[in-house]
Amino acid sequence: MAVPQPPVLAAEERAWNYWFVDGLTNLVVGANTLLLALAVVYPPRWPPKPLPIALWLIALVLYVAVAVRYREIVEWLKARTTYPRTGYVQAPFPDPEQAANFTTISLGANSPPPEVQIRQMQRRIRWTIVVALAAVGSLAFRIIEARWKWTVAGILFSVAMILARKDYRLSWILPVGFPILGLYITALVPRLQGSSYFICGMGLLFVLDGAVTLIRYLLRNPKPKAPAA
Amino acid sequence: MTPDLQALATLDRVIHEPARLMIMTVLYAAEEADFLYLQRECALTQGNLSSHLAKLENAGYVLIEKMFKGKYPLTVCSLTQKGRTAFGSYVQKIRVVSEPPSSGKLGRVRHAKSTV
Numbered sequence: 222m223a224v225p226q227p228p229v230l231a232a233e234e235r236a237w238n239y240w241f242v243d244g245l246t247n248l249v250v251g252a253n254t255l256l257l258a259l260a261v262v263y264p265p266r267w268p269p270k271p272l273p274i275a276l277w278l279i280a281l282v283l284y285v286a287v288a289v290r291y292r293e294i295v296e297w298l299k300a301r302t303t304y305p306r307t308g309y310v311q312a313p314f315p316d317p318e319q320a321a322n323f324t325t326i327s328l329g330a331n332s333p334p335p336e337v338q339i340r341q342m343q344r345r346i347r348w349t350i351v352v353a354l355a356a357v358g359s360l361a362f363r364i365i366e367a368r369w370k371w372t373v374a375g376i377l378f379s380v381a382m383i384l385a386r387k388d389y390r391l392s393w394i395l396p397v398g399f400p401i402l403g404l405y406i407t408a409l410v411p412r413l414q415g416s417s418y419f420i421c422g423m424g425l426l427f428v429l430d431g432a433v434t435l436i437r438y439l440l441r442n443p444k445p446k447a448p449a450a
Numbered sequence: 451m452t453p454d455l456q457a458l459a460t461l462d463r464v465i466h467e468p469a470r471l472m473i474m475t476v477l478y479a480a481e482e483a484d485f486l487y488l489q490r491e492c493a494l495t496q497g498n499l500s501s502h503l504a505k506l507e508n509a510g511y512v513l514i515e516k517m518f519k520g521k522y523p524l525t526v527c528s529l530t531q532k533g534r535t536a537f538g539s540y541v542q543k544i545r546v547v548s549e550p551p552s553s554g555k556l557g558r559v560r561h562a563k564s565t566v
């Protein structure tokens with residue numbers, strides 16, 4: 222159940238969520254995961270051949286470059302799509318909980334009101350579970366030998382995405398897509414290629430999620446026409 | 451007039467106007483925001499927002515800067531230190547209406563219990 226909160230903190234949360242409003246963040250994360258998958262799918266083999274090594278190197282360098290310059294890339298895209306449509310805002314802190322605490326204290330209270338503390342506690346618990354599920358799902362790749370490990374990993378990631386949806390703008394593509402991906406790999410993919418297929422599928426799901434969110438955003442917020450001269 | 455009521459009489463009239471209070475709330479919550487974002491958040495017309503921002507700027511509460519993000523020009527607004535202090539002081543004064551400063555914590559706990 223949604224817990225109400227003071228207008229300043231609500232405005233702060235909206236400013237923080239605004240970063241995810243257009244799906245560009247997931248689109249870039251997904252594209253970068255695909256680059257990683259490319260590097261994992263085509264590792265250099267012996268005897269070395271120039272084309273596969275060049276492809277592998279390009280994918281790896283691009284992956285690192287996008288990971289390092291992630292924020293700048295998203296900002297560059299937002300400057301062309303989001304800011305002209307719905308404006309620009311910079312949230313005060315990268316973490317909403319830190320922002321809420323800072324704002325409450327700066328407004329003269331010793332601690333956030335009980336409603337906000339409940340929200341913070343729920344969020345903390347949720348994210349502990351999300352991280353634990355993602356960690357167990359990733360470990361399943363290595364520990365479990367049976368083929369059904371991909372289905373288990375898919376279900377664990379799916380539950381993690383359902384929980385993450387409470388804090389981030391994510392479509393149903395991710396929670397629905399992960400179990401399907403897991404089942405597909407279990408049934409149809411050769412055993413040794415499972416990891417690379419899973420990473421590739423994960424990238425595709427994030428790209429799809431980002432693209433759907435972006436299309437929805439663009440349809441809801443057409444670019445305002447420039448005033449006639 | 452009791453001292454608590456006197457405190458209410460000293461409320462900052464620049465912030466007290468509803469539209470400006472909305473603008474100050476949004477800007478207090480964010481590091482900076484552009485004109486379009488403020489317009490959408492506060493549901494104000496362009497002219498209305500401009501005039502209120504001008505009043506806040508004249509009072510020294512808001513800093514308005516023109517900047518570019520990529521090729522897109524932005525009119526970015528942010529609260530000055532004076533604006534932040536004024537808003538904090540306004541909130542504390544307005545709080546007196548519902549809960550006296552001396553028993554502020556107690557008041558909040560009572561309210562929380564009554565809503566459970």
